[in-house]
Amino acid sequence: MKTINWYPPVILGLLALLVVTFGALVVSRSDQEQTVTELKGAALKNSGQQTFEWKLVTTWPKNFPGLGSAPERFARKVDAMSNGRLKIKVFGAGELVPAMGVFGAVSSGAAQVGHGAAYYWKGKVPAAQFFTAVPFGLNAQEMNGWLHYGGGLKLWEELYAPFDLLPMAGGSTGVQMAGWFNKEINTVDDLKGLKMRIPGLGGEVLNRAGGTAVTIPGGELYTALQTGVIDATEWVGPYNDLAFGFHQIAKYYYYPGWHEPGSILEIIVNKTAFEKLPADLQAIVRTAARDANQDMLDEYTARNNRALKELVEEHGVELRKLPDDVIAHLKKINTQIMQQTAARDPQFNRIYRAFQEFESQVIPYHRISEEAYYKTRELGDR
Numbered sequence: 001m002k003t004i005n006w007y008p009p010v011i012l013g014l015l016a017l018l019v020v021t022f023g024a025l026v027v028s029r030s031d032q033e034q035t036v037t038e039l040k041g042a043a044l045k046n047s048g049q050q051t052f053e054w055k056l057v058t059t060w061p062k063n064f065p066g067l068g069s070a071p072e073r074f075a076r077k078v079d080a081m082s083n084g085r086l087k088i089k090v091f092g093a094g095e096l097v098p099a100m101g102v103f104g105a106v107s108s109g110a111a112q113v114g115h116g117a118a119y120y121w122k123g124k125v126p127a128a129q130f131f132t133a134v135p136f137g138l139n140a141q142e143m144n145g146w147l148h149y150g151g152g153l154k155l156w157e158e159l160y161a162p163f164d165l166l167p168m169a170g171g172s173t174g175v176q177m178a179g180w181f182n183k184e185i186n187t188v189d190d191l192k193g194l195k196m197r198i199p200g201l202g203g204e205v206l207n208r209a210g211g212t213a214v215t216i217p218g219g220e221l222y223t224a225l226q227t228g229v230i231d232a233t234e235w236v237g238p239y240n241d242l243a244f245g246f247h248q249i250a251k252y253y254y255y256p257g258w259h260e261p262g263s264i265l266e267i268i269v270n271k272t273a274f275e276k277l278p279a280d281l282q283a284i285v286r287t288a289a290r291d292a293n294q295d296m297l298d299e300y301t302a303r304n305n306r307a308l309k310e311l312v313e314e315h316g317v318e319l320r321k322l323p324d325d326v327i328a329h330l331k332k333i334n335t336q337i338m339q340q341t342a343a344r345d346p347q348f349n350r351i352y353r354a355f356q357e358f359e360s361q362v363i364p365y366h367r368i369s370e371e372a373y374y375k376t377r378e379l380g381d382r
């Protein structure tokens with residue numbers, strides 16, 4: 001039988017291994033954790049996984065329910081999904097730039113992201129209004145369908161490209177309310193001389209109906225209505241309107257929101273900053289935007305009804321429906337405005353045609369699906 005020949009170098013090697021193993025066992029837990037962190041950091045560095053810090057500016061007061069919670073959620077989700085590699089600090093209206101300065105700040109790169117509504121920028125880009133709401137146009141479900149599966153988002157991206165901006169849907173309010181008034185609206189004559197906060201295309205309709213439309217950011221609305229700077233205002237719906245306290249200074253709450261049947265909010269990203277991100281962080285930004293977009297609609301769907309109950313039952317708000325002939329008058333004016341704007345603005349015209357084409361497909365189908373179901377569930381006893 002052959003005996004094992006323990007050569008001295010092998011014995012020395014085994015002894016060294018024992019020392020190393022024993023040493024590793026007595027290293028404290030925190031040292032181990034620190035080592036792991038250092039190794040992870042080094043691995044991230046070696047793999048080129050840079051970290052990024054972005055600023056997000058919004059048109060809403062900081063942490064305002066619904067609208068203002070979407071950018072916060074977006075930033076939190078991006079942080080969690082990227083494992084902290086993309087940090088986004090959220091600034092409310094007026095903290096870094098005024099509400100109406102969001103487009104310019106993100107376009108210039110002063111901030112990398114913005115959250116607001118495309119129709120606020122109609123003075124710069126009239127066609128941007130399609131990407132918030134068209135009076136008597138698509139509802140929330142249809143807007144999301146048009147943007148994400150009907151070519152709408154591509155048109156929006158083309159529209160914003162010259163401003164170095166990449167737009168994404170960043171929230172959806174559902175059908176809004178027509179607004180808060182201190183006098184009843186019984187005929188079209190009641191709109192004459194009415195000074196009302198109503199942005200976008202809806203505002204243009206009011207102007208042509210004899211009123212005066214103004215665009216005032218949300219945070220300044222209460223004071224404007226209280227001091228008589230405006231006679232009436234629309235904002236969003238019961239959940240958000242209750243938070244602003246409009247019921248304290250206005251008597252009538254009118255519906256439906258003919259001017260904003262399914263408003264989409266926007267997340268705008270500075271394109272240059274976006275293109276500097278690795279592909280996985282770009283995907284995270286897009287995914288977090290889709291999440292914020294759907295989440296807002298879910299929240300409004302759950303909370304608007306309770307808020308309306310509180311407004312009516314606890315605060316004595318008088319709920320009113322706009323008369324059909326007033327609605328028909330506004331609709332007629334809206335069609336004229338859309339056609340006239342399209343005739344003088346090729347960009348507006350191109351998007352208007354695409355929008356109408358989608359409407360012509362989705363409306364007939366929704367007549368026999370969504371609309372038919374709404375009517376069906378009202379039949380018989382519950």
Ligand code: CA
Nearest residue numbers: 234235236260
């Ligand atoms: Ca509104």
